[in-house]
Amino acid sequence: MGSAQRDGDLVRLIEAVAGGDQAALRALYDATAPKLLGIVLRILRDRGAAEDTLQEVFVRIWQRAGSYESRAGAPLVWLVAIARNGAIDRLRQEKAARLTQVEEGWLERLPDLGDGEGDLARRDALAHCLGTVEVPQRECLVLAYCEGWSREELAARFGCPVNTVKTWLRRGLISLRGCLEAA
Amino acid sequence: MSDPHSWPDDPDGTAGEYVLGTLPPEERTAFARALDGDAGLRALVAGWEARLAPLAMATPPVAPGPATWAGIAARIGGTQGAVPGGAQIIRLERTARRWRVAAMGAGALAAGLALWIAAGPRPAGEGAQYLAVVDRGGALPALIVRVDLGSGLVQVRSLAAETPPDRSLELWYVGAGAAPRSLGLVTDASARLPVPAALRQGAEGGSLAVSVEPKGGSPTGSPTGPVIYSGKLVRD
Numbered sequence: 001m002g003s004a005q006r007d008g009d010l011v012r013l014i015e016a017v018a019g020g021d022q023a024a025l026r027a028l029y030d031a032t033a034p035k036l037l038g039i040v041l042r043i044l045r046d047r048g049a050a051e052d053t054l055q056e057v058f059v060r061i062w063q064r065a066g067s068y069e070s071r072a073g074a075p076l077v078w079l080v081a082i083a084r085n086g087a088i089d090r091l092r093q094e095k096a097a098r099l100t101q102v103e104e105g106w107l108e109r110l111p112d113l114g115d116g117e118g119d120l121a122r123r124d125a126l127a128h129c130l131g132t133v134e135v136p137q138r139e140c141l142v143l144a145y146c147e148g149w150s151r152e153e154l155a156a157r158f159g160c161p162v163n164t165v166k167t168w169l170r171r172g173l174i175s176l177r178g179c180l181e182a183a
Numbered sequence: 184m185s186d187p188h189s190w191p192d193d194p195d196g197t198a199g200e201y202v203l204g205t206l207p208p209e210e211r212t213a214f215a216r217a218l219d220g221d222a223g224l225r226a227l228v229a230g231w232e233a234r235l236a237p238l239a240m241a242t243p244p245v246a247p248g249p250a251t252w253a254g255i256a257a258r259i260g261g262t263q264g265a266v267p268g269g270a271q272i273i274r275l276e277r278t279a280r281r282w283r284v285a286a287m288g289a290g291a292l293a294a295g296l297a298l299w300i301a302a303g304p305r306p307a308g309e310g311a312q313y314l315a316v317v318d319r320g321g322a323l324p325a326l327i328v329r330v331d332l333g334s335g336l337v338q339v340r341s342l343a344a345e346t347p348p349d350r351s352l353e354l355w356y357v358g359a360g361a362a363p364r365s366l367g368l369v370t371d372a373s374a375r376l377p378v379p380a381a382l383r384q385g386a387e388g389g390s391l392a393v394s395v396e397p398k399g400g401s402p403t404g405s406p407t408g409p410v411i412y413s414g415k416l417v418r419d
Contacts, residue, residue: 022259029252034244037251042242043204051251058255073229080239081202081232088204092211123237130238144203145235146242151205166205173199173231180234 010075018065036083043087043148057086091148129179137172198227328391337366337376350395357390368400
């Protein structure tokens with residue numbers, strides 16, 4: 001299925017969910033829950049916590065579907081944002097120290113987003129532009145976004161002050177945005 | 184009042200860090216609150232969400248367990264047939280609605296009885312645990328039922344279940360295709376009841392139900408009064 005047709009289907013489902021259609025929520029769940037659980041699990045790293053969060057996420061989708069505007073962005077982007085926010089909020093609430101370890105070879109494979117879904121042009125542009133961001137900044141962006149690393153955890157990994165991490169993150173974002181807008 | 188937050192100076196960087204998830208917790212909370220009333224900030228956040236989303240899409244999918252949907256369906260007041268055993272839940276809910284009408288007529292129970300069960304796996308030590316929150320629809324949970332096969336106990340905490348003055352509430356385990364078995368009376372306090380043999384084999388597919396019985400419990404060993412709460416037990 002092309003991404004445009006898929007987006008159209010998801011938009012129709014979200015609109016039906018906004019109207020209180022529970023079968024539409026189930027269809028939306030079937031279409032997107034595995035992807036969203038993968039994203040949440042990568043951040044939380046605990047299967048039980050991730051599935052709890054996925055429940056919260058779909059209850060939130062049920063409650064907020066009426067606020068989704070298809071003109072404002074792709075439906076999958078909206079769903080991913082709700083899922084990631086749920087995971088990050090849970091992670092920050094728990095505050096427990098966790099083992100931050102980077103999967104062998106993962107960062108080196110970036111920016112290879114070959115298995116991704118969604119808009120191909122956006123994906124290729126992001127892969128290209130991440131490649132132009134300096135290494136420590138790029139690693140900070142990717143570890144934070146994909147795995148939920150905090151500034152403190154990143155500072156410990158790179159052996160630098162927390163303020164340096166903040167500076168790297170903001171500079172990395174500026175570089176990324178500049179590259180994406182020039183493309 | 185000083186503003187410790189950075190978004191007036193660097194709104195786009197703050198929006199980006201909000202999306203990354205790296206804002207310190209207090210600033211994250213304050214920023215999320217500010218988003219509600221600021222369309223400009225929301226547009227910056229949406230921009231970063233769209234820019235970074237391909238990175239999230241590259242994450243391999245993971246299939247959720249069946250309990251996850253069941254929990255969602257229960258929390259949105261699900262009456263869809265999507266849950267195995269959904270037909271039974273619908274039937275019990277209808278029973279509850281009939282009782283609601285009867286109860287309002289009798290003035291015995293507060294209005295607003297509804298079926299709501301959130302059930303899901305909890306990390307268990309030795310044996311499986313099942314948790315059922317049996318609710319009256321949006322208010323405080325009326326009952327929290329924890330079935331712990333490890334310790335062999337059913338624990339019932341009654342939070343807001345109103346008992347008609349001359350009646351008792353009785354908790355039942357309804358196995359798939361089996362006759363209901365009494366787990367004991369629901370008292371005002373926290374009650375611990377031994378797990379019956381039927382549940383020790385694992386409670387998949389079973390439901391819990393609370394019925395209104397004569398004072399002291401059902402005289403026949405089966406539910407005789409209306410079912411006012413019910414919920415399904417789900418485990419991964």
